[in-house]
Amino acid sequence: MSIEQNWKQLDEQGDDDLSKLLQPGKVEKLHSSNPLYKIKNYLIISMIWAVLIAGIYVYVLIRFPYWPVLLCIGTVLLFTLWAGYTSWKQYISINPSVTGHSLLMEMEKHYAGIQNWMKVQMKAAIFVYPVAAAGGFMIGGMVGSGKSIAEFLSKPAVVISLIVTVAILVPLCIWLAKWMFKKSFGKHLVSLKQNIDALKEMG
Amino acid sequence: MSESQFLEQVRASQGIIYKLVGLYAADAEEKKDLYQEVLLQAWKGWPSFRGEAKFSTWLYRICLNTILTQKRKNSLVDYKESLESISPSVQHSSIQREDGVNLQKAIRRLAETDRAIISMHLDGYENTEIADMLGISANHVAVKLHRCKQQLANLLKQ
Numbered sequence: 001m002s003i004e005q006n007w008k009q010l011d012e013q014g015d016d017d018l019s020k021l022l023q024p025g026k027v028e029k030l031h032s033s034n035p036l037y038k039i040k041n042y043l044i045i046s047m048i049w050a051v052l053i054a055g056i057y058v059y060v061l062i063r064f065p066y067w068p069v070l071l072c073i074g075t076v077l078l079f080t081l082w083a084g085y086t087s088w089k090q091y092i093s094i095n096p097s098v099t100g101h102s103l104l105m106e107m108e109k110h111y112a113g114i115q116n117w118m119k120v121q122m123k124a125a126i127f128v129y130p131v132a133a134a135g136g137f138m139i140g141g142m143v144g145s146g147k148s149i150a151e152f153l154s155k156p157a158v159v160i161s162l163i164v165t166v167a168i169l170v171p172l173c174i175w176l177a178k179w180m181f182k183k184s185f186g187k188h189l190v191s192l193k194q195n196i197d198a199l200k201e202m203g
Numbered sequence: 204m205s206e207s208q209f210l211e212q213v214r215a216s217q218g219i220i221y222k223l224v225g226l227y228a229a230d231a232e233e234k235k236d237l238y239q240e241v242l243l244q245a246w247k248g249w250p251s252f253r254g255e256a257k258f259s260t261w262l263y264r265i266c267l268n269t270i271l272t273q274k275r276k277n278s279l280v281d282y283k284e285s286l287e288s289i290s291p292s293v294q295h296s297s298i299q300r301e302d303g304v305n306l307q308k309a310i311r312r313l314a315e316t317d318r319a320i321i322s323m324h325l326d327g328y329e330n331t332e333i334a335d336m337l338g339i340s341a342n343h344v345a346v347k348l349h350r351c352k353q354q355l356a357n358l359l360k361q
Contacts, residue, residue, distance in 0.1 A: 003306060003355070007325040010225075010303040011218030017235050018221055021242055022210050030243040033236060035274050098244040098269045100251075100261055102338025103319065106268040188274040191315075195271060198316040202343040 035188060036096035036110060039117050043091040050084030060139065066149040072135035076128060083124040090120055104199045111192045118181050125174050133169045137162050209249050213242070216259040219326075223266045225307050226318045229276035237270055244269045263326070264336055267319055309358040313351060320344065321351045
């Protein structure tokens with residue numbers, strides 16, 4: 001029997017798992033596990049958090065009307081709103097449905113979608129983390145010590161601690177974010193890139 | 204267009220899904236996941252199918268595009284297909300079936316893009332159609348196909 005005939009003969013074989021899915025009412029209930037669908041879900045979650053956190057920041061601004069808090073939290077609030085807006089922009093730009101375009105185009109679309117998501121997250125992290133860490137340190141210190149912000153920051157040791165905290169926390173958070181991204185999508189991106197390169201090499 | 208029309212069309216071409224998923228799924232669990240994803244993507248794309256190409260060709264594209272953009276496990280294992288899962292009409296031709304399964308196992312050992320090329324060729328697609336589906340130039344398909352066939356022949360001899 002030729003290779004072609006052997007291959008064709010596989011057509012006649014059925015599979016129970018597949019046949020079970022080909023029943024009325026089953027297809028509509030399926031949920032996608034496509035990475036771009038997942039990213040869209042993450043973006044919705046990010047937007048919900050952005051709104052909730054923005055609400056908390058507004059409360060803090062009203063509750064603690066001291067200029068360093070207003071400066072830090074006000075800045076973080078702006079960045080949070082900006083992060084929420086970029087999440088929204090990215091959310092509407094992602095089309096997670098698989099199309100009938102060429103395989104190369106489809107893989108490039110998925111690769112770019114995942115990479116862009118990571119870039120936006122990193123950009124947001126670089127801007128938001130330092131201010132968030134500083135704001136958290138000041139509010140925590142103020143509430144914990146029962147002093148005003150000016151009194152709390154009057155000691156040089158506290159200012160040094162603030163700088164050290166930011167210097168440690170920010171790179172740590174960025175590293176953690178990168179690690180989580182790599183853990184979630186690293187192997188998938190490598191595999192996509194390999195297949196894209198393989199097709200591009202062919203011409 | 205109704206769900207029953209869609210299912211009817213897919214049933215008629217389900218061999219495509221069965222064979223392609225079989226080439227890429229790392230294990231039985233992943234195979235089920237890929238079936239679901241391919242069906243879902245085909246169902247979502249069904250309204251945009253205008254009948255310019257044959258349904259089987261369109262399904263082939265959706266199937267390949269879905270599988271290769273799906274997050275999959277890295278290590279492939281030769282998972283066992285239970286006899287019960289194979290339709291009784293073909294159980295009698297177990298030797299033929301074994302040849303088909305051995306061929307599938309050999310193709311699974313090729314690079315991912317090569318698996319796509321060889322499967323399209325074995326399903327009777329012309330080099331120009333293969334090139335169009337993959338998004339590469341037709342000239343290179345012939346060269347690549349020749350190499351894939353040689354590699355496959357060596358694997359089948361082993």
